[in-house]
Amino acid sequence: MSKRLVVIGGDAAGGSAASQAKKRRPDLDVVLFERGRATSYSACGIPYWIAGTVERETQLVARTPEQHRAAGLDVRMRTEVVGIDTDEGVVHWRDLETGTEGTEGYDDLVYATGSVPMRPPVEGIDAQGVYGVQVLDDGVALRAELDSGRVQRVVVVGGGYIGLEIAEACRIRGLEVTVVDLSATPVGTFDPDVGAIIAEAVRCEDIELVLSDGVAAIDVGPDGRARAVVTRSGRELPADLVVLGLGVRPNVRLAQEAGIPLGTSGGIAVDQRMRTQVPGVWAAGDCVESVHRLSKQRVVVALGTHANKQGRVAGINIGGGYATFPGVIGTAITKICATEAARTGLSEAEAEAAGYSFVTAAVDSTTKAGYFPGATPIRVKMIAERRSGRLLGAQVVGKEGAAKRVDALAIAIWNEMTVDEVLSLDLSYAPPFAPVWDPVLIAARKAFEAVEADTRS
Amino acid sequence: MSKRLVVIGGDAAGGSAASQAKKRRPDLDVVLFERGRATSYSACGIPYWIAGTVERETQLVARTPEQHRAAGLDVRMRTEVVGIDTDEGVVHWRDLETGTEGTEGYDDLVYATGSVPMRPPVEGIDAQGVYGVQVLDDGVALRAELDSGRVQRVVVVGGGYIGLEIAEACRIRGLEVTVVDLSATPVGTFDPDVGAIIAEAVRCEDIELVLSDGVAAIDVGPDGRARAVVTRSGRELPADLVVLGLGVRPNVRLAQEAGIPLGTSGGIAVDQRMRTQVPGVWAAGDCVESVHRLSKQRVVVALGTHANKQGRVAGINIGGGYATFPGVIGTAITKICATEAARTGLSEAEAEAAGYSFVTAAVDSTTKAGYFPGATPIRVKMIAERRSGRLLGAQVVGKEGAAKRVDALAIAIWNEMTVDEVLSLDLSYAPPFAPVWDPVLIAARKAFEAVEADTRS
Structure with missing residues (x-):
């Protein structure tokens, strides 16, 4: 008899987990419970749809219930899971339209209930x-x-x-x-x-x-x-x-009732493969906690990109493969009116809380060569550990074309580079794209000077 | 008596070296020879000035002779160095306007003559x-x-x-x-x-x-x-x-005549501190060769961003500090009409020449969330080493907002990341900036699948 995977929650994490597992193990029965009216949609896109910037609600949906069904998933829309019995390997559900209740047995369970607004x-x-x-x-x-x-x-x-x-x-x-x-x-x-x-x-x-x-x-x-x-x-x-x-908090009520342990942050405790501490029960998305690679603390970061990756990791592992989610470094980006802003790593307050001693540097530059039409202002701020010069955090703010540079800084932080190393990086240069010293490099140079000055003092 | 630094060539590398050295050692006599009419200008900006996109020639000049002089440099414009005597520590010069000739002694010499068109x-x-x-x-x-x-x-x-x-x-x-x-x-x-x-x-x-x-x-x-x-x-x-x-070749005639050794690539051989093999003689910019960090070959890459960095490194070292230039990975970017294209690491041909065995993957995605207005097409191609999955090279091509993503890939390559590691990176996500899986991550995912498939085969 084929094994059954039950997934609670049909958005980014749940949808990804279900799809990956089914793809890797086509013989797997996959039942996906979603209490809302949509699956696999971009919650981050909602404000733009409300604004009218995005025209149709349906554009936000990456994969409809029908598409999931076509891929072989048994999708139960408007159906809420109201209880989990981890001893028996059973979930209790209720159809929110008809009031019908029932149970579904599972061999593996993915808990992907997301978060609830504060x-x-x-x-x-x-x-x-x-x-x-x-x-x-x-x-x-x-x-x-x-x-x-x-x-x-x-x-x-x-x-x-x-x-x-x-x-x-x-x-x-x-x-x-x-x-x-x-x-x-x-x-x-x-x-x-x-x-x-x-x-x-x-x-x-x-x-x-x-x-x-x-x-x-x-x-x-x-x-x-x-x-x-x-x-x-x-x-x-x-x-x-x-x-x-x-902001939001992880939606963990059901998990708590079922005795699935939470971590210190209040999210569900999972290992790198997205396993909870209960055998056969996995969790992914806004409801879980992740390791912050710099502070080494457990944190809850509700973000679609993590949910997708975590769901994929859970699905691959359930499907018999091997994958891990290596943690987060707090990268985030936003556009506010004509201003773009992004951050990665630790802020000053976070670095202090994590016990780091640091210096900071900020530079104002332009997104393209200063003489090139369309060059817009960009400010890059860096937080570097004293003595070692390790890059701990960075923030970028500016106009069109500024904020995505944060990715370069995120990867530098991920790899534990020092600001001295960053300033030597072979980044792309041509006048329509950057000054001859990219703002990222100028910031690193200034941060390095701050580290040097601090070391001498 | 104060020491004297002579710099041959007043563009990116020479100008940076002279400025840095003077800044660190204000007592240093710095003589800068430039045979042309401008110092420290953006050669990469010339096409845009020719097009009229950049209005005035003077916009391309980052630092005029007068500005260098105000910083304490002895700048000799329209003056060509016609010979170097490394035994005596003397350069021979000729004023191209008046025909006057003369000599200048040096304690340190920076050779920054750039390149000549093929x-x-x-x-x-x-x-x-x-x-x-x-x-x-x-x-x-x-x-x-x-x-x-x-x-x-x-x-x-x-x-x-x-x-x-x-x-x-x-x-x-x-x-x-x-x-x-x-x-x-x-x-x-x-x-x-x-x-x-x-x-x-x-x-x-x-x-x-x-x-x-x-x-x-x-x-x-x-x-x-x-x-x-x-x-x-x-x-x-x-x-x-x-x-x-x-294209160009390094301008090494004078160096050859003076017995300053070239490397295998035809550029001047320098160490990480930009020292040539002749004591007291440094070199930087288009005329030197660099280490390619992936192929481990010596290569000549004529690019303003390297010239600036190398000049800075030479100047810091001459000024009594310590700095190194750690090599290049072949990052380049260009805008051709409405199309942006960038590359980093090794191309397929280069990877083959360097003896790597590899798989490739390419994905077509969008620069912003697909449903977001202004999302433009982007193609990301990756070259990953067989078995190990190490990212060896990447190319990005697309419209407005596409190509600068190459910097993220350059830093991943610089840090010798595998495509599996790249796909887990904490990159920035919001609909105005990327799909929930950034094109870089999707490409890494596909490249990882190619590595896996190849390993199984």
Whole structure:
């Protein structure tokens, strides 16, 4: 009798795991449970669809349930797994449309339930008109609200990547937008000096930023809808719609109930092959924790690119192959209005927390030769370990063509290069693409000088 | 008495060496000889100035003689060094304007004479109207010809980077342009499959390509000017102007005369600190050979970015510091009409010549998420060593935003990563910047599958 793989969650991680396993072991029965209406879609694309930059919702879907079925998967849409019995190797499910319940036995199980938006425990948070944007169905609901025409003022709670992307999307639609964030600069994963540049870019687009302030309550009208956000400092921000952009936490409830151990970060503990500590149970995607290669800490990073890779790794291993997920270094990139920003490795605060002693250097340069038409400003900041000069982190901010240079820095960090080594790298040069010293190299040169000066002092 | 550094050549390498040494040892006497009219300019920018894309010649100059002088250098413009006496530590010079001659003693000497364009030994090659484009003065002369209005038909001999860039510049000026090249595809440092894409891009701009054919002679009119290029196959290509784009060779005549040893590649032999084999004599830039980190061969790569780095290394060492130039891996990038192309590491032919056994993989993807407006096509090709899977080379070709991704691949190659390691890298992802699997990662995945399939076979 053929073996059965059950996968809980049909987005990036689950979809990849299911596809890979089936591809490697065509005789495997693969059952994929998805409680939503879509599989394998780009959650990161939702803000652009809301903005209208991406025209159709269907463009966000990389693989439909029908496509998965054509590849031999047994896809159960709108079906939620409500319990896991790891002793018996069985999951309990419920069809959300019909209410029908049932069980499915498994030989291998992939837990890929993703994450849930953080909801601050304040009054009014569950009122109508308060939205998270986590799954495609959230996006659909939010867009329907905006399309209704009755929304003019939007307050976004949280100024991280998603918060700002949604804020921009609403601004593109001509709405009045305010973003509230606890930090002094938005996108707290950047250092404050880079965050200040991002703040300026956001303000340039007529998005109001309320910083160093958090949400204290949601004021709810007599109709049961949110009508304002009340901040800790006492400001009242009128809102026809409130969007939560406070980040996410791993969706681990089911795992906890089933006794699948979590790690120190709150995500499901997995090894490099994406095995949980329960035999036959794998996990991948936003719900798991990863090793940060620099801090050596376990961290939860909810990002589609990791989810895809982790799902692939789980699927290959389940399919009889061998693959590992070697960890993360915190690379992230975002476009805020006309400004691009990216980071990799450790920020100053993270490096400090990890116990590193470091110097920093930042340079302002251009994306192409300074004399070449279309050259745009780019700032590269580096964080290098004292004495050793090891590159610990980098942040890039600028206009069109700036931020993707972060990949070069990510690979340098991945390989534990020193800034002295980085400045000698054989990077591509021609006037339409870079100054003769690429901004990355100039930054490394300046960081090296900072390491040298510090060593002498 | 203070020591004296003499630098021969005031462009990228010489200018950098002189500046660095002076900065580190302010008491050093630094004499910089330059036979041309400009210092520290971007030779790579000449085609764009000829095209009119860059408005003014002066924009190409990073540092004028006056700026060097303000930094304390004794700059002798239009002054050619005509002999070196390494026993006595003296150079002989001639002022090209006045004919005055003289000598200058040195404690340290930097030889940074650059390169000279290859001139095929064919009839008519020295006729009027035949130009190389190597130094800014060449560019000035060429542009004056084009500005004269008597040029309508241009034949470019050689379809490498410079040849195509000049061809495009002439096309932008509305001229009829033909490029002749010996190879079956232009830019022979790319594999033929990538070269074919480049050929298509060139033809799309109405530049005629005559491939697998070389120049046999230049037909010279009664006025002493070139009037056609005659190819080996017997074609006669009418030309009001002929541009040589056959590449360059190191300018080593003076060094040879002075007994400064060359390496196997024909460039001046230097160690990692840019010391020649003659005590007190350093060399840097297009005239030296470098170690190719993959083939382990000595190679001459004439590129401004290396010249700058090597000059900096020589200057730091002369200034009492310690710096090394760790070699090259053959990274190059170019924009041909709307097409961007870049390469790093070894091409298939180079890998074969270096004795590697390898597999290849190529993928077509997009620069941004496929559904994102402005996503453009990108092809990434990888060459991976058999069994080990070590990444040996990569080529990237596409439209706006494609080619700079080569830097990520260059750093992966520099660090001797395998394609399996590359596919797990933590590269930046957001829809405006990449698909959820960056094209680099997809290519690595496909290359890894090729390595696996080859290993099983």
